[in-house]
Amino acid sequence: MKKLNDMPWWAYIGLTGIRSRDAAIQQLIVLLMVSFVIVVASAVSGNYLAGLVFLLPVWQWTAMKWADKHSAWPSQNI
Numbered sequence: 497m498k499k500l501n502d503m504p505w506w507a508y509i510g511l512t513g514i515r516s517r518d519a520a521i522q523q524l525i526v527l528l529m530v531s532f533v534i535v536v537a538s539a540v541s542g543n544y545l546a547g548l549v550f551l552l553p554v555w556q557w558t559a560m561k562w563a564d565k566h567s568a569w570p571s572q573n574i
Contacts, residue, residue, distance in 0.1 A: 500568055507568075510559030517569045520560050527553040 497511045514520045531550045538546035563569055 497563070497568065497570075500566070502566070503568065504562070506555070507559040507562040510555050511563060511568075515570070517560070517563070520556070520563075524553055524556050524560065527556055 497508070497514055499508045511520065514523060531553055534549045535547045538544060538549075
């Protein structure tokens with residue numbers, strides 16, 4: 497995704513390398529699955545700090561919502 501003039505740094509970093517909303521949704525699903533496994537594994541091992549990885553899907557979701565609200569997704573020519 498290209499950085500827009502009014503795009504905050506956290507939204508830009510959260511969407512770096514993503515070209516479309518569909519790709520962002522796919523990445524969000526993978527992040528949710530991986531973070532769930534890591535959170536469960538960290539709870540079992542007692543390393544609760546590793547459980548903070550659940551913040552990654554939250555960050556991705558927030559960046560996607562910002563892009564939706566500001567029409568930042570590139571238009572698809574059909």
